[in-house]
Amino acid sequence: EIVMTQxxxxxxxxxxxxxTLSCRASQSLGINLAWYQQKPGQAPSLLMYDxxxxxxxxxxxxxxxxxxxxxxxxxxxxxxxxxxxxxxxQYANWPPKTFGQGTRVESK
Amino acid sequence: xxxLLESGPGLVKPSETLSLxxxxxxxxxxxxxxxxxxxxxxPGRGLEYIGYVSYTGSTNYNPSLKxxxxxxxxxxxxxxxxxxxxxxxxxxAVYYCARDHTYHGSFDHWGQGTLVTxxx
Numbered sequence: 001e002i003v004m005t006q007x008x009x010x011x012x013x014x015x016x017x018x019x020t021l022s023c024r025a026s027q028s029l030g031i032n033l034a035w036y037q038q039k040p041g042q043a044p045s046l047l048m049y050d051x052x053x054x055x056x057x058x059x060x061x062x063x064x065x066x067x068x069x070x071x072x073x074x075x076x077x078x079x080x081x082x083x084x085x086x087x088x089x090q091y092a093n094w095p096p097k098t099f100g101q102g103t104r105v106e107s108k
Numbered sequence: 109x110x111x112l113l114e115s116g117p118g119l120v121k122p123s124e125t126l127s128l129x130x131x132x133x134x135x136x137x138x139x140x141x142x143x144x145x146x147x148x149x150x151p152g153r154g155l156e157y158i159g160y161v162s163y164t165g166s167t168n169y170n171p172s173l174k175x176x177x178x179x180x181x182x183x184x185x186x187x188x189x190x191x192x193x194x195x196x197x198x199x200x201a202v203y204y205c206a207r208d209h210t211y212h213g214s215f216d217h218w219g220q221g222t223l224v225t226x227x228x
Binding site for chain 1: 157209218
């Protein structure tokens with residue numbers, strides 16, 4: 001099973017700041033990685049797939065990069081609605097598809 | 109716009125079988141483009157993949173749960189279901205159904221989730 005590790009666990013930021021979230025895989029994924037946003041009481045929502053392709057309707061301030069074992073999700077100019085938990089997920093080698101433990105982005 | 113909606117008991121006794129159904133609207137299930145998937149999230153914790161069923165009925169499960177899981181599909185009713193046997197308190201979670209896009213392996217539509225508590 002591929003283990004996904006996200007850092008940091010929590011990020012405290014001001015609105016308008018640029019935010020960088022990291023995700024590391026225990027083995028190479030190529031670009032077979034997705035990112036999700038989850039707000040309290042809601043289901044996760046797909047942000048990015050294939051490491052850097054935005055899902056339908058996702059604002060351009062969200063961008064993804066990386067390949068192999070190191071990936072990054074960047075939010076350029078954090079909006080108030082972006083405070084949430086973010087998860088990465090691999091689909092390179094499954095079952096099972098596995099998720100990181102999440103990074104919480106909270107208001108400073 | 110496809111929508112998914114979970115339904116089923118919110119309370120299950122230890123050692124019994126958890127049964128949930130996901131109803132799909134807004135799209136046909138008869139496509140090889142998608143797998144129909146269950147994912148769970150224990151309270152305050154991360155996401156765990158349970159498994160999928162295709163429109164043909166083929167399945168694939170998380171090895172850690174494989175001995176206890178059955179996922180079935182009924183395309184005529186536009187539903188798929190989850191059965192998890194011999195449950196314990198560790199199976200308490202919000203259970204989500206989701207659509208898995210086979211082209212890129214991510215989950216592009218989710219149900220709202222349903223909390224299932226295992227307790228006597």
